[in-house]
Amino acid sequence: MLDAFRAVRDSLVDAVRITPWWLATYSVLQLLLAILPGAQVVLIRHLIESSDLWRPLLGLTVVVGSMYPLTQVSNGVGQRMMLRLRLALRVELAGGAARLSPSRLAEPEVVRDLEASQTATHPMADVAGKSVQLLSAAATSVVLCVAISAINLLSGLLVLAALVPTVLAFTLISRMEATGWPRVAEHDRKAAYATEQLIQQRPGTELAVLGSGWKVAGLVANSRAAATRVLDRMIRTAVLYELGAALVTVLLFGGALVALVRGGAAGGAAAAAVAGTITGLNGIRQCGYAFGSIVTTAPQAAIYRRFCSRTQAEPAISAPTRRTAAGSACVQIRSGVPAAPRRAVVRRVDSVALDNVTYAYPGAGEPTLRGVCIEARRGELVALVGVNGAGKSTAINLLVGSLRPAGGRVLIDGTDAAEVSEEERLAHFGLLVQEFGRFEFTLRDAVALGAPGAVADREVRAALGGTFAADLPLDTQLGQQWGGTGISGGQWQRLALARIRLRDAGIWILDEPTSAIDAEAEQSIFSELRRTSAARITIVVSHRAWTLREMDRIYVVDEGRVVQQGTYQNLIAQPEGRFARLFAAQ
Ligand SMILES: Nc1ncnc2c1ncn2[C@@H]1O[C@H](COP(=O)(O)OP(=O)(O)OP(=O)(O)O)[C@@H](O)[C@H]1O
Incomplete structure (x- = not known):
């Protein structure tokens, strides 16, 4: 769990450093989206109970009408933010790998971390966005809890309590995935390696001449089957956890509705609270997904950060080399990759x-x-x-x-x-x-x-x-x-x-x-x-x-x-x- 908090903190720090405006815009949009379901509950109640028809109707039109476009814009902004973070992480990783000295490359642990870090950049870039989504979904539940509590306190609290089974289930699923995915990845890597041997020109030709390519194909099949077995088990367990959580959640929502009726809520109040609890279900699922993916990514993020902090301890790197007007040749660098170590080649040695x-x-x-x-x-x-x-x-x-x-x-x-x-x-x-x-x-x-x-x-x-x-x-x-x-x-x-x-x-x-x-x-x-x-x-x-x-x-x-x-x-x-x-x- 500590890893998850560190992953959230580090990735929000990255987002503030690399893409502050996209993060700010995304947070504002998510905050707005978090408030809207609560506003909906209040407006439905007013619509049914008050004599003033037009104002709540206008309010509801604005709230409901703005939900879809706001969600679309928010998704787009979130994706652009994550794209920038992914780019920065990949550039940072390439720069780190370029700094590795031969003795570091001889350490199997360093090479393993580098490989794991490469696959980590994709989910890691999503952690900042997922953290904002998690906060937004949690805020939705709190806002709904407050709005429903105004009608019936027990119902409001039960809606909030419904967060617990979902978050718990996704935590358990994520823990299981944290051990399962590396095993799947290991089998996948072996299968990909064996497939490469079949299709690359030199080993492929050798195998074709020997007529023993089918044995390598067998190794591919074995590795893929092993990966599928692990995946199968993971999916089965995840479905069981989700079903369990869904059952408890439904009971809590049912309890919230019963508490409403037994508490004497009727008419507009009851309708508003029912609408609120239905919207709440959606928010709670989002919360679970966001939380789960953060917990899953946390161990990978920890490996990535360890790798990068290690490579930062390597000698400093000066400004990138570029092709100059005079026509000097080198790899052209467009996006901030460090390229030229300060060291100069020593020409005279006795x-x-x-x-x-x-x-x-x-x-x-x-x-x-x-x-x-x-x-x-x-x-x-x-x-x-x-x-x-x-x-x-x-x-x-x-x-x-x-x-x-x-x-x-x-x-x-x-x-x-x-x-x-x-x-x-x-x-x-x-x-x-x-x-x-x-x-x-x-x-x-x-x-x-x-x-x-x-x-x-x-x-x-x-x-x-x-x-x-x-x-x-x-x-x-x-x-x-x-x-x-x-x-x-x-x-x-x-x-x-x-x-x-x-x-x-x-x-x-x-x-x-x-x-x-x-x-x-x-x-x-x-x-x-x-x-x-x-x-x-x-x-x-x-x-x-x-x-x-x-x-x-x-x-x-x-x-x-x-x-x-x-x-x-x-x-x-x-x-x-x-x-x-x-x-x-x-
Ligand atoms: N990374 C390693 N870990 C453990 N043992 C190693 C490692 N690399 C080489 N060896 C062992 O050290 C011994 C010397 O290997 P080395 O590669 O220095 O031989 P070499 O004289 O260069 O051979 P060749 O002519 O085949 O290149 C060998 O017995 C080899 O098995």
């Missing part, structure tokens, strides 16, 4: 090292890295080699700071990297990971992502030099799903490399940078790396022997330890060594 580093993944019994020492200096090309699972990617993640060593130090220019912020540390690196991004934006935007700030078209062009995209217009849309150019796996990897080139940080870390690239292009990429290596540190993970010949030093990692180091010639000359056994056949 040395980087893992100094006796040990690391164990949470929950893993044995350390993945044990006492690893690796060093690279400016101008050097250094390689990490080893079998799958040896610990090369772990070593890289420790270098860039997305993992923190359990023992030992990471040194950048001789300084313990733990002493600088993650933001500052990341500014030293250009990292090409194995699962590089396939950003289906325009060619310009996909490459400009390499640098945090605004990027000129000529820089994008320079980064693309020598690739398949060198002569493509920068406005070319990438990705067939958007009606754009289809790009092969190797071409995507060239674009990822172009981002690293554009970034031009002091340390380049390339985890299998040519895994998807043809032999000819691979040769030209490695010769260029050698040719341009003087001004930076280059660390490469590679499984191909010939790419290692040019390296200044090779570290052979095996079961989390560096078991050999040296040049290609030194290492291959030791036939019993791990390196020679790994690469002799190549």
Whole structure:
């Protein structure tokens, strides 16, 4: 319940901050709508009991006539207010997600919260409106209670008491939904994931070739059936709660009518009170719905707020980057999304090292890295080699700071990297990971992502030099799903490399940078790396022997330890060594 109050408070604060005029207009309209049923009761009584026919008749015409247009206008205003709130929440969430550092992204809880927050923005945007509706419906009941109490006190109180079963039922339903919906969402996500595997080009083709797509279709069916079972149970229970509440409500309204008759109300008073109690039923249902949806949304809203307050603790963000008149290129931002971190890329770094580093993944019994020492200096090309699972990617993640060593130090220019912020540390690196991004934006935007700030078209062009995209217009849309150019796996990897080139940080870390690239292009990429290596540190993970010949030093990692180091010639000359056994056949 405390969560519900917090959700109401936070969302009203948001509405006051983001859309004060729409909130004020909506509140006034809802207040008017709350008063009208009470006024109706008073006017009906006057119409029947007083000798003055015209004034109550005129009043009733105004009250009844204005109800429908006021409701319509109020709905429209409420929707526009909620639309603005939804936009603000989604923009805030995207900004928060953009601030997440690699180490945050490595926390499963943060990723779970981000996913849950995404689905929360829709119901959350409605909470401010629902709060106003709740107050309005409650005010309707109070006004009716007062109007009917003037005729018969017990009837008035019974009308007000009729709020209780409905609100109680919707609270119970909402509590049940708060646990049920996440389970439905989990099954739905699994079903959506499995469906994606069937329809996306690469896994879909693989499954079609294997002829085993029907097994994945079976997984879809299982997940959907599980979701339906949970939904079924929820609906059944909700109907039972609603029926129970409706029964008690009818008894209370019946009691109100009996109290009217037994209290001696007759004629105009009785007719007015009956009309009032009927209108009251509607108000009470609205109250229940509004209250229920606030209680349901509250846990999601709490996750959203937790996520946003966490990301606000991340480093500050400066003004958005925009395309300037001079033609600098970057993602165009129209609605206040923060885009450019203050950090500038560090271009000159003299040395980087893992100094006796040990690391164990949470929950893993044995350390993945044990006492690893690796060093690279400016101008050097250094390689990490080893079998799958040896610990090369772990070593890289420790270098860039997305993992923190359990023992030992990471040194950048001789300084313990733990002493600088993650933001500052990341500014030293250009990292090409194995699962590089396939950003289906325009060619310009996909490459400009390499640098945090605004990027000129000529820089994008320079980064693309020598690739398949060198002569493509920068406005070319990438990705067939958007009606754009289809790009092969190797071409995507060239674009990822172009981002690293554009970034031009002091340390380049390339985890299998040519895994998807043809032999000819691979040769030209490695010769260029050698040719341009003087001004930076280059660390490469590679499984191909010939790419290692040019390296200044090779570290052979095996079961989390560096078991050999040296040049290609030194290492291959030791036939019993791990390196020679790994690469002799190549
Ligand atoms: N997030 C993780 N949680 C737990 N264990 C992990 C995690 N990531 C990797 N490991 C384990 O750590 C070990 C080293 O993995 P790592 O990815 O560093 O190997 P690698 O040498 O880069 O392998 P590859 O050549 O296949 O990329 C493996 O045994 C792997 O199972």
